[in-house]
Amino acid sequence: MSEHPAPEQAHPKGSENHEPAHFIEQIIKDDLAAGKHAQIHTRFPPEPNGYLHIGHAKAICLSFGLAERYGGRVNLRFDDTNPEKENQEYVDAIRRDVSWLGYEWNGGEFYTSDYFDTLYGFAVQLIKGGHAYVDHLTPEEMAAGKGTPTQAGTNSPWRSRSSAESLQLFEEMKAGVHPDGHGVLRAKIDMAHPNMHMRDPVIYRVKRAHHHRTGDDWCIYPMYDFAHGQSDSIEGITHSLCTLEFEVHRPLYEWFIETLEIFPSRQIEFARLNLDHTVMSKRKLLRLVEEGVVDGWDDPRMPTISGLRRRGFTPESIRTFCDRVGIAKRENVIHFSLLEWALRDHLNRSANRAMAVLDPVKLVVTNYPEEQTEMLPSENNPEDPEAGSREMPFSKTLWMERDDFKEEANKKWFRLAPGKTVRLKSAYIIRYVDHVMDAEGRLQEVHVEYFPDSKSGSDTSGIKAKGTLHWVNAATAVDAEVRLYDRLFSDPTPDGHADRDFTEFLNPDSLEIKTACKLEPSLAQADASRPYQFTRLGYFVLDEKRTAETGTPVWNRSVTLKDGWKG
RNA sequence: UGCCCCAUGGUGUAAUGGUAGCACACCGGUUUUUGGUACCGUUUGUCAAGGUUCGAGUCCUUGUGGGGCAACCA
Numbered sequence: 001m002s003e004h005p006a007p008e009q010a011h012p013k014g015s016e017n018h019e020p021a022h023f024i025e026q027i028i029k030d031d032l033a034a035g036k037h038a039q040i041h042t043r044f045p046p047e048p049n050g051y052l053h054i055g056h057a058k059a060i061c062l063s064f065g066l067a068e069r070y071g072g073r074v075n076l077r078f079d080d081t082n083p084e085k086e087n088q089e090y091v092d093a094i095r096r097d098v099s100w101l102g103y104e105w106n107g108g109e110f111y112t113s114d115y116f117d118t119l120y121g122f123a124v125q126l127i128k129g130g131h132a133y134v135d136h137l138t139p140e141e142m143a144a145g146k147g148t149p150t151q152a153g154t155n156s157p158w159r160s161r162s163s164a165e166s167l168q169l170f171e172e173m174k175a176g177v178h179p180d181g182h183g184v185l186r187a188k189i190d191m192a193h194p195n196m197h198m199r200d201p202v203i204y205r206v207k208r209a210h211h212h213r214t215g216d217d218w219c220i221y222p223m224y225d226f227a228h229g230q231s232d233s234i235e236g237i238t239h240s241l242c243t244l245e246f247e248v249h250r251p252l253y254e255w256f257i258e259t260l261e262i263f264p265s266r267q268i269e270f271a272r273l274n275l276d277h278t279v280m281s282k283r284k285l286l287r288l289v290e291e292g293v294v295d296g297w298d299d300p301r302m303p304t305i306s307g308l309r310r311r312g313f314t315p316e317s318i319r320t321f322c323d324r325v326g327i328a329k330r331e332n333v334i335h336f337s338l339l340e341w342a343l344r345d346h347l348n349r350s351a352n353r354a355m356a357v358l359d360p361v362k363l364v365v366t367n368y369p370e371e372q373t374e375m376l377p378s379e380n381n382p383e384d385p386e387a388g389s390r391e392m393p394f395s396k397t398l399w400m401e402r403d404d405f406k407e408e409a410n411k412k413w414f415r416l417a418p419g420k421t422v423r424l425k426s427a428y429i430i431r432y433v434d435h436v437m438d439a440e441g442r443l444q445e446v447h448v449e450y451f452p453d454s455k456s457g458s459d460t461s462g463i464k465a466k467g468t469l470h471w472v473n474a475a476t477a478v479d480a481e482v483r484l485y486d487r488l489f490s491d492p493t494p495d496g497h498a499d500r501d502f503t504e505f506l507n508p509d510s511l512e513i514k515t516a517c518k519l520e521p522s523l524a525q526a527d528a529s530r531p532y533q534f535t536r537l538g539y540f541v542l543d544e545k546r547t548a549e550t551g552t553p554v555w556n557r558s559v560t561l562k563d564g565w566k567g
Numbered sequence: 568u569g570c571c572c573c574a575u576g577g578u579g580u581a582a583u584g585g586u587a588g589c590a591c592a593c594c595g596g597u598u599u600u601u602g603g604u605a606c607c608g609u610u611u612g613u614c615a616a617g618g619u620u621c622g623a624g625u626c627c628u629u630g631u632g633g634g635g636c637a638a639c640c641a
Binding site for chain 1: 637
């Protein structure tokens with residue numbers, strides 16, 4: 001795993017003077033000031049049914065960040081109450097991603113399935129208190145009986161049966177007497193409640209499915225509403241942060257806590273993160289994976305944490321991004337460019353530079369001695385003198401970028417063209433002499449002459465060159481494949497069209513593969529944990545997975561450099 | 568035609584009744600051996616109408632617009 005420097009602490013730990021960045025932090029500050037809690041305790045509660053994405057990163061940074069800043073604790077809790085969709089692969093991926101982001105669950109690692117016995121006891125308590133009953137309505141009948149948002153529901157015929165009878169039936173459900181779907185346990189609240197979630201919600205169902213942790217111990221499983229709040233309560237969570245769609249569940253969350261008379265955790269909702277030109281639901285991401293649209297959950301085009309990692313994003317950049325995105329309750333769509341900015345911001349100061357030519361054209365220095373090769377030093381990072389420098393071989397035959405030559409150019413073209421003079425980065429100033437085209441009119445070679453007294457660092461030539469080009473010495477170049485990525489969807493909100501499926505908006509050009517790239521020799525020793533800036537091109541990282549598959553080095557472009565050329 | 572939530576530049580987010588600020592994006596400039604970085608600057612905003620107040624982005628009312636809620640999913 002990569003060794004990135006520790007991220008700067010955006011906010012000093014436990015700083016009482018720190019201005020709350022958002023309403024949730026304000027609540028915490030107020031609660032602490034009022035002595036409501038000695039210490040805050042948050043949790044991150046993913047369901048292990050998919051990989052974490054950048055939206056989860058926002059939630060993680062929130063709950064872990066708050067606990068960190070206020071000296072509290074955080075739990076990692078796997079909300080595993082639906083065995084049909086959950087498995088260990090997802091648990092492992094989630095653990096890996098959270099720690100990669102740089103967070104530790106100092107409050108502990110838990111599973112809702114750890115509480116199945118306790119939860120069962122809570123259900124019994126509810127039944128005994130007359131607050132729950134076993135129902136036998138079919139799903140269709142139950143839906144009909146629920147009413148609609150504008151119309152009250154109707155009571156189930158089983159609603160009035162005795163506690164004793166429900167208790168016995170519930171025990172039978174647990175014992176496996178009843179087939180799947182035959183009975184459910186429902187909270188007895190109010191079928192006419194304006195909030196649909198309060199109309200006698202189902203809290204337990206019979207489901208014979210193998211659970212990734214409890215195996216076949218249970219054939220009844222609690223529903224989210226009956227598990228989540230109680231799990232928070234059991235763990236002593238003080239501030240339970242979740243996204244807006246759970247807002248309507250809060251009355252139910254509180255109803256269970258009050259009725260069961262357990263520790264009152266408080267649920268607070270915030271708006272989920274939306275990124276433009278992508279989709280963020282696990283269901284849709286799963287579809288892309290299953291339909292083979294992408295290479296897997298960690299495809300570098302995916303907004304998943306593992307995809308971003310493989311793309312070359314750093315934990316620091318993701319944390320900075322989450323910090324800039326803010327926390328509020330209004331719907332939002334964040335520009336992808338903010339994520340890109342966060343990466344550039346981090347890598348500009350931390351990544352070593354190297355030279356690579358993606359679309360190579362031969363560059364011949366006609367007046368450079370035929371058999372000579374000299375070593376020229378080049379700084380590794382102009383933003384960080386301590387990064388030092390490396391020696392670059394230079395000789396008569398080099399590779400240059402095809403885009404850096406134009407047959408006809410005006411004054412605003414700083415690169416090579418007939419009559420133009422440019423500098424080769426860390427080497428010499430060169431002047432155009434000639435160029436060779438093939439039968440199809442495609443550029444084959446560019447011939448230039450160099451000025452021996454213009455050597456980088458000891459330039460006495462007095463010649464001014466407006467442009468600077470990157471280059472790679474042909475004889476010592478390392479061959480590589482480079483993958484360029486663009487947004488996965490061409491539409492800013494692919495899932496925002498009611499009548500169109502989001503896959504209709506897939507960007508056909510989201511992946512471009514360059515197979516004949518030439519890298520400077522120092523890159524032969526590169527490993528995937530180290531991001532590089534390829535001079536003038538962008539930030540790149542070695543793709544370990546692909547490299548292992550293909551046998552030749554495969555590099556991913558994480559993000560381009562900002563291109564200020566308006567040409 | 569029920570209940571809940573939300574509304575500040577292009578985007579995101581501050582302003583806790585007292586000068587509408589910050590970041591990203593955009594545009595322009597300076598520096599530059601990366602058309603990068605850094606630095607400087609311009610443009611752009613309180614959904615509407617009433618009300619309370621010396622004073623309203625903020626409080627109240629009514630609209631308007633957006634989102635959510637009717638899984639034995641989470």
